[in-house]
Amino acid sequence: MISALAADDAASGARAFGVFDQVAKTFPAAARGAEPVVALESVSYELKQGELVSLLGPSGCGKTTLLRIAAGLTRASSGHVVIRGREVQGPQEDFGFVFQSPNLLPWRTVLNNVLFPMEIAGRNDERARARAMELLDLVGLGGFAKSRPHQLSGGMKQRVALCRALVPGPSLLLMDEPFGALDELTRMEMQDLLLHIRRVSGTTVVFVTHSIAEAVYLADEVLVFSRRPGRVIDRIRTDLAYPRKPELRYTAAFTELERRAGAGLGVVHAG
Amino acid sequence: MPDRLIRFGLPVLGVALLLLAWHLYVVVFDVPLVVLPRPGLVWDSLLKNWRLLVEEGWITLLESFYGFLLAFVLGVPLAVAISSSRVLNLMFYPLLIATQSLPKVALAPLILIWLGIGIESKLAIAWLVAFFPIVVDTATGLRNTPAEYLDLATSVRANGWQTFWKIRLPAALPFVISGSKVAITLAVIGAVIGEFIGSNQGLGNLMLVANSQVNVPLAYAALVGLAAIGIGLYAAVVLVEVALKPWFGEAGHT
Numbered sequence: 473m474i475s476a477l478a479a480d481d482a483a484s485g486a487r488a489f490g491v492f493d494q495v496a497k498t499f500p501a502a503a504r505g506a507e508p509v510v511a512l513e514s515v516s517y518e519l520k521q522g523e524l525v526s527l528l529g530p531s532g533c534g535k536t537t538l539l540r541i542a543a544g545l546t547r548a549s550s551g552h553v554v555i556r557g558r559e560v561q562g563p564q565e566d567f568g569f570v571f572q573s574p575n576l577l578p579w580r581t582v583l584n585n586v587l588f589p590m591e592i593a594g595r596n597d598e599r600a601r602a603r604a605m606e607l608l609d610l611v612g613l614g615g616f617a618k619s620r621p622h623q624l625s626g627g628m629k630q631r632v633a634l635c636r637a638l639v640p641g642p643s644l645l646l647m648d649e650p651f652g653a654l655d656e657l658t659r660m661e662m663q664d665l666l667l668h669i670r671r672v673s674g675t676t677v678v679f680v681t682h683s684i685a686e687a688v689y690l691a692d693e694v695l696v697f698s699r700r701p702g703r704v705i706d707r708i709r710t711d712l713a714y715p716r717k718p719e720l721r722y723t724a725a726f727t728e729l730e731r732r733a734g735a736g737l738g739v740v741h742a743g
Numbered sequence: 744m745p746d747r748l749i750r751f752g753l754p755v756l757g758v759a760l761l762l763l764a765w766h767l768y769v770v771v772f773d774v775p776l777v778v779l780p781r782p783g784l785v786w787d788s789l790l791k792n793w794r795l796l797v798e799e800g801w802i803t804l805l806e807s808f809y810g811f812l813l814a815f816v817l818g819v820p821l822a823v824a825i826s827s828s829r830v831l832n833l834m835f836y837p838l839l840i841a842t843q844s845l846p847k848v849a850l851a852p853l854i855l856i857w858l859g860i861g862i863e864s865k866l867a868i869a870w871l872v873a874f875f876p877i878v879v880d881t882a883t884g885l886r887n888t889p890a891e892y893l894d895l896a897t898s899v900r901a902n903g904w905q906t907f908w909k910i911r912l913p914a915a916l917p918f919v920i921s922g923s924k925v926a927i928t929l930a931v932i933g934a935v936i937g938e939f940i941g942s943n944q945g946l947g948n949l950m951l952v953a954n955s956q957v958n959v960p961l962a963y964a965a966l967v968g969l970a971a972i973g974i975g976l977y978a979a980v981v982l983v984e985v986a987l988k989p990w991f992g993e994a995g996h997t
Contacts, residue, residue, distance in 0.1 A: 491879070495745070518762040543898060545894060545897055545898060563897060563898050563900050564898070565900065567898070569895075571891060571894065571895070573891060575891045575892070575894070575895050577892065577895075577909075577913070578990070579913045579916075579990045579991060588895075588899065588909075589899040591909070592896075592899045592900065592901045592905055592909070593899070593900070620989055620990075622989075622991075654961050
């Protein structure tokens with residue numbers, strides 16, 4: 473299978489970074505007599521190196537399930553995910569995961585939260601600390617290294633969580649509605665920060681969201697999911713130039729992409 | 744300033760009113776001394792016998808504290824064991840919960856027969872009553888690690904050992920503290936009951952002696968001493984909790 477994919481790469485000429493091959497997930501019945509829940513119905517996708525893909529859909533459409541399967545946090549019922557030539561069977565060392573909530577450990581300082589993955593990997597050395605400080609500076613939290621999470625605002629916490637995911641230098645960043653709980657202004661700031669980080673690090677990003685504007689603003693490609701059972705009902709290549717500026721949101725091209733995504737979700741009529 | 748005055752002044756006023764009511768009740772109804780001495784007499788007795796009270800109180804304090812310490816040192820590892828092993832959990836957790844409702848104090852006379860009237864029997868009773876809240880609360884904390892913390896551990900490929908030391912144990916700390924708050928209060932009760940049932944020292948014993956000599960003010964003074972020990976030990980645990988507060992922030996379970 474993997475060798476077949478390699479052949480595909482050669483044929484297409486594109487540098488395939490990862491492949492989602494007919495990934496499906498069915499959760500067993502919650503109670504006796506209940507039906508098993510089909511969360512995800514066969515999704516296939518070819519992830520390119522350095523690409524930012526948004527998974528867009530309503531709550532419970534399986535987009536988070538797909539992300540967790542890619543991250544190795546959940547096992548697929550069938551199909552598989554191959555990243556950089558290796559089938560994902562558990563979390564990989566070069567993956568970074570950003571959760572829906574900041575999920576910081578309250579008993580650790582900001583710096584030690586960022587260093588958590590390095591500590592676990594046994595690589596908590598001077599270089600790791602320097603990199604952690606560099607990342608905190610990058611997200612504007614250099615002065616908060618010794619603070620505790622409860623002293624930070626929601627947006628600041630999520631920045632720390634972003635640093636934590638980035639500190640091992642991941643080749644793939646997986647983000648599960650990370651900005652969903654933030655206010656609109658903070659959210660827009662965080663989106664620009666993410667785009668900036670992606671530009672300087674070149675990391676590939678899979679980003680789950682239920683915000684149409686967010687999906688379009690960030691992504692090279694938006695995968696639009698249907699309601700449960702989740703499947704991809706539209707793929708939208710945004711073809712908007714980077715770096716993206718907030719003004720982009722008010723252009724006709726942007727609105728048109730939003731409208732198309734909205735049509736896929738059934739919130740506006742296709743026309 | 745008025746806020747502080749209210750927060751500290753009102754409790755003091757409450758106690759003062761209670762003492763006043765006590766005093767008036769005794770004076771107005773001419774209550775016999777053996778039934779209820781005036782607060783002033785208790786105070787006199789406290790002043791007159793402070794040396795004796797401190798000496799005996801020190802013993803009761805040590806019995807309570809060591810009993811609690813023993814419960815902590817044995818209880819936390821047991822909680823770790825039952826919460827990390829499914830077999831041990833199934834074997835012992837129901838038993839532990841069941842023991843919660845057992846009147847453990849009823850075992851005191853038996854313990855006295857086994858261990859004699861020395862400090863050992865007091866320690867054993869204090870340990871026995873303090874042990875269960877620590878085990879049960881710690882185990883509850885260890886079994887209720889937030890799922891998202893465990894997700895984080897999985898995502899960074901932490902092994903079981905790392906997950907325990909770096910996530911599950913620190914996350915359970917607020918539960919350990921709340922168990923300790925209950926346990927330390929119970930330990931004092933355990934020590935006093937041990938002294939009641941058979942002892943020749945401690946504040947519990949002093950109360951019995953004072954009663955038998957109809958020295959009622961001294962019995963009340965001993966009671967004040969016991970209250971001071973109970974409050975003092977509880978406050979010590981609260982101090983630890985406060986020290987850990989920045990550690991947990993608002994997100995903690997405290």
